[in-house]
Amino acid sequence: MSLLEVRDLTVSYTRRGRWGGVHARPAVHGVSFAVEPGEVVAVVGESGSGKTTTAQAVIGLLPPNGRLDGGQILLGGTDIAGWSQRRLQTVRGAQIGLVPQDPANSLNPVKPVGVQIGEALRLHRRGDRRTIAHRVVELLERVGLPDPEVRARQYPHELSGGMRQRVLIAIAVALEPRLIIADEPTSALDVTVQRRILDLIDDLRAESGTAVLLVTHDLGVAMDRSDRLVVMKDGRIEERGATRAVLGAPQAAYTARLLRDAPALRAPEFLSVGTARTTAGATAGTAAEEASREPAVVVRDLVKEYRAGGRPFRAVDGVSFEVPRGTTHALVGESGSGKTTTARMVMRLAEPTSGSVAIGGVETAGVRGARLRALRRDVQLVYQNPYGSLDPRQSVADIVEEPLRNFGLGDRAGRRERVRDLLDRVALPAAVLGRRPRELSGGQRQRVAIARALAPGPKVVVLDEAVSALDVSVQAQILDLLGELQRDLGLTYLFISHDLAVVRQVSHTVSVMSKGRIVETGTTRRLFENPGHAYTRALLAAVPGTAHQLAGQEVGR
Amino acid sequence: MRPGLILSWALITLVALWALVPGVFTGYDPIAGTPAEKLRAPGPGHLFGTDAVGRDLFARVVHGAVHSLSGAFVAVAVGLLLGTLLGLVAGSVRGALDEIVMRVVDVLLSVPGLLLALTVIILLGPGTVNVAVAVGVGSVASFARLARSEVVRVRRTDYVEAAFGSGGRFAAVLWRHVLPNSLVPVVALAALQFGVAILAISTLGFLGYGAEPPTPEWGLLISEGRNYLATAWWLTTLPGTVVVAVVLAASRISRSIGREDG
């Protein structure tokens, strides 16, 4: 008998209409799968696929507007789908544990973490105050937190993201449930932390024989960590089976596409400076000559110092690099490495404490007023979050036209014409001209942001995590677009990212940053094939999905 | 649009029409009464009944709309213009000026609105315009604080930084992005303050600092009706109900501003 068997699960979300009527929008249709004792089943899909809704339905914690329309949820052979909330309370925590998505907000901010772990034991009456306190310390130690007695008395904000996720795992395993639902447990964490957390879950599973239902958008994570795979799209199952079999020879076209788009799993040829992607070279000479000319961006000894509580803190500490024209240079690092601050100083959106930046041979330090504005024609920025970087009250046409108006480029008719060209360039239909950002999808918004960046005809574009917020298939499309634009327009990119797999695919040269410093710089090929620094090696090893490539396994394509 | 919101707009429109063309809604004179018909209970002839000198109460409420509405308009205009200007300047310039403006706002907020209004009235003397100005002064601080916090919030957004990044001048970015995006909550507050101002003006009218009798100002109407509590309930209850309905409608409209579904 399976530990968990989901049969024909159907869930919908209800929404109150303008006139008080109730509309139901189906989110999951007829989903069936099983989890055997001790195994890891990964549910994979992009946003809107219904993977999280499925997990929520299993534990009976759908959002208030969610409704279970049909199907069975058999836990150890008993159908709990029709159970009352009161009856489900005896199952939650005791038989099914939950590891949530967002460690930053998943703990009550006003209670010490020890109390929150102990609460699971208290709710199910496992021992008196003293035995619970004792067990809490044991659990904290088990999930790998040093000084567990001290940690138990600390509040969530006093712990790092990785530590909070460990606390949440301690809560999930406190009662040794037979099944743990892990909903995107590491999406909000840095790769090296992600790896350690996934290792911890694996260890606990091996130790106690608990089964795991792992919900993830990351095919690499699913590949590394799961025994069986369920691929979902638009609330339906596209494909399921043993992980190796599915990824080795996908049956559904959608699975094949996901595999093709997942950056960690597609290993294209490395780009190199000698083969700078430009066709504009016809007028500027050969690619090699192009590269040998003055670099588009030269950064020397850049320092940014903040004062935090009277003590100076160096967010960026002596960073230097060059970007040859027409190539992509990536700044890679985990959160807090100083990569975004560096990008902002290159843009002169932040003032460097010391050091210099030259764009196209022009020194930017101390440039103000009209000259600074002129400089900004040459270097443009695309932000990570396309929801926040577009003015919600402007139409797409106004957004893309704005730089042209600012720089006084062309008359009214000319500008309109140019806006149409730019939208065409980023493959958006003219129909979006009159729309506002909220009427567009995430990928479309990012295309608008790119069109705006291209409007003044820049030489350098800084891409700050520009594809990180997007689903893999959209991400792949935007990356292809960026490559195409670079070839056609001879653009130089400074590509800021935490995602090594993406960096491998798009950049010619890479600088790895950690704690405000560059620990290693080189061509992408050299860095990936022969990393020199221990930190680079740790980063590379942590990328999900690469374990299989290193082992030489052929991934289906 | 939801039914409650439609009702609110309909009510505000109706009251605005009372203020503009009162003659369309009632044939009775609001000032001159018919002593023979004094203290009649509400009925077909007199919708809201009549008062102690035989004036039709409905006519007095309809003709009183212009006093309450124009007073509320003046009050909101004073608060909105003065407060928003202060908040915008403080939020966009920052620095020492911001500090000074916000301390002044703290001081204004520390004194209850009614006492602030009474202070203004003791200085300027009673009267409809003075009461409106007094109520407006009381709301300057709220407008200033909201406008400033909105400007500061919008200035921190990526799209404002992106506007500077694409070559925007300070004034252009302020005008094109900061102002329109920070004004929506301010407009919502103005709608809310419209209701609050009607409340405050009627309170000051009730205390006797507004219009002189026999002006049919709403607060004054209720104050005059106090003498007939035992015999003529309608003299206080019905004008008060109108005030409550108008204030409720204003707050409902305020809540719908800046939201998609209303």
Added chain:
Amino acid sequence: MSGSARYLLSRAGQAVLVLWAAFTAGYVLLQLLPGDAILIKFQNPELGLSPEQIAEIRSYYGTDGPGAYLHTLLGFLRGDFGYSIDTGTPVAERLAEGLPATAKLAGTAFALAVLIAVAVAFASCHTRLSRLRGALQAVPSLFVSVPAFWLGIVLIQVFSFRLRLVPVIGGSEVQQLLLPVLTLAVPISAPIAQILARSLDQVRAQPFVPVVAAKGASPGWILWRHVARNALPPTLTVAGLTFGELIAGSVVTETVFGRNGVGRLTEQAVNAQDTPVLLAVVVLAATVFVLVNLVVDLLYPVLDPRLRRAVA
């Protein structure tokens, strides 16, 4: 010096600064009225002041310019608020007469307002019937739209004249207090109920709530042990802000019900253009408001560990 001590000192300093500025602004504004006219008023034989009293008042208001300002400021710090133009008696005396009654009225009304607010907010949060929930959610906006003076009149009409439950004149102290307290409490309860209901809803939408539910907690456990605690700080802030309204509301309530107190005194002062009394009331109101909000601010770090600063 520790971080929390520094925080406490800086907040207290800010409070003093605001009070000083409020006093100064009030003083300057009320000085705009012609000063000599005030002295002439005191000499009006109708007030029945003895020559010694007039000489005392003259010495209090006698000085001009910055000297007078300093004199008045020092007087206020000592609890000496000058003389009422209306009656010629010291303002402090008149305030002392009215204060106990107003404090009783306002204190009881505040307690009742909090009670109403908590009941309305939790009921609307806890109920599963969507109709009842909608009705309860509309209660605060109704309460805030009711003019206090009108509410008082309607209460008198219903309870005293129709139902004859509460006598218009006389009656026990509780009976006398009942309607005024209700009049004052209803409008004040509205903003507290609004913010509490909104905070409860916001906290319930936070990601940590399903985590607690996943441990096997019941809805009641979640609401009382987790959600309510997190909704407290914003509610406390708004409750502190209503203290200003409490004082303003007592002006209206005391007038409607003919009760003596600081509110009634204020109304009489405005009618008589009695500026020293009004200045004293304004400064008193500002002091209460600033002190209450200072206490709220200082309570914040106790309620929210994120605001506790590390000891330097």
